[in-house]
Amino acid sequence: MAVEESVRSILSSEFGLDSSSLETDAAIFSAGLLDSLNSLRLLMMLESQFGLSISPLDVSLDDVDSISKITETVNRLKD
């Protein structure tokens, strides 16, 4: 839950998404809430927040298209 809360916080504070009302599985990029250009900033925020190393060359839409997917991706990379 801590990761999901942090992800929601990043989406809210950095991208202005009203993430408190965003369903966990709701599409973010494919629904147009963020565009692919925002993905890089999101990855940098995740790297900084969770101490990860993420190459944009290894991240697909399926890894970041919802809060639950971003959370899963972060948890996978943390392991």
Added chain:
Amino acid sequence: MKDNTSRLVLGSLLRRPNKPVLGDDTVCLDRSSLFENVRLQANLFLQSGLRPDDFVVLMCDRGLAFWSELLAAWVLGAKPICVEKNISDEHAASVVQMTSVSKIIGADETTTPEFKALERLPSSFDPNAEAGDLQSCFRDLPFVDDSELPDLAGLIFTSGTTGLPKGVPLTHRALNLNALSTAQRLQLRDSDRLLIATPFRFISSISHFLVTLLSGAAFFGVERTLMIKDLIDILNDRDISAFGGSPFHMQFIAMAGEHRLPKLRWAMSSGDHLRREVIEKLAGNFSNLELHVVYGMAELGGRFCELPPQYLSNKAGSVGFPINGFEITIRRDDGTTCDVGEVGNIYVSGQIGFEGYFRNTKANQKVLSSVGFLNGDMGYVDDEGFVFLSGRSDSVFKRSGLKVSAQIIADALMNLDEIHDVFCTSEENDFEGRVPVAYISWKNESEMDSGEISRTLRRFIPVNHIPARYVSLPEIPRTGSGKVDRRRLASLIEATKGSSKAEG
């Protein structure tokens, strides 16, 4: 030359029916299938009452059907108005008012109410359709007589960074000349498969489509949102040898390099100049990549400058020199010609030229004159005739190749009750070229944090206009005439660094 663009393109593909010509990440049509789709679609449009000189709204963001429908509408001499699926109600209303359009292709339940009253034309796109024989299918196409072919091939719209989007007339003549001149410079091979990942309604996409087909190569396009890995996967899965994208894409193509993109032999960057670091990285990470840097505009029917690969090392940062059909002059504000190396306003003239925005006298008075089209960019020409861009003459800049208006952001911020004054500008960013930054002075103690500001702005301005950074200042220093005093602003920014809630 006044020739139907559809006839020019399809007429160049009359052999090798099984050769791939149009695809995306899931389907691939050969020439036979494209011809049959255009034939069936044109006849369906004809039966539905589409006539020469009719405007028809053509909705994008629906995949490859767009290309078949565009060619079919051109066969009949109709004039497609290419718009995005989530067009704003205000823009849609202006399209209807400006053109009196009465028909639409690609509408669905999500279509704006402004377009719902239009007559829906059926789409017959079927990637499995096959023509028996290309020559006879071509002969069966219901081409409008040349005498009835209107000059206008359709309308596309500017990005609207300086107000409501302006209608840009596309003529068959300009599209044909531009595509032929560009094809000559870009040197695609008929064995190439080119991929783009930009919306099909952009002139850049239409130019890629025409140039690719006229070169005998195959065109692949994907409009949906892609992350970099998705793009790399498609490039490899579809055996793509040529990629057309923005400088934003190119830095990742460079990062991926030849070991992850072994089939890529050609790339074209458009939308803005390409930074020297990216050019050097591409050269370092690919042993033999043919890289073209191109400068284009909707108003000019596609491209108008290109930096050929052989000049990349000593002219990095340039957008090259004009393609056949265009001339560029750099002029001072008083209209006199600039010296070599002197920054001024870019004017474009020549055989292809721009004759003005659609029914927009006010805009045309600003940009058209006897010396050509004032295209809004600033730049200079070096002693060998290479063009270098240095920014815009207005508050517009490019974020990852797409235009962003600092004025639109400032206007949106000034609508917030909490804000006293605002100054928006842009700053360099490694990945996105330039990004917007907003300097804000607040009323009383009403400062908001950056998340709150962005959340509010998202309701009024496009995602790519949301500032990357907000900086709170005690005031926005201005001169007596109301202009921002940039010298005092710089001092103030230095003095207040890191002290505000909105910083970030």
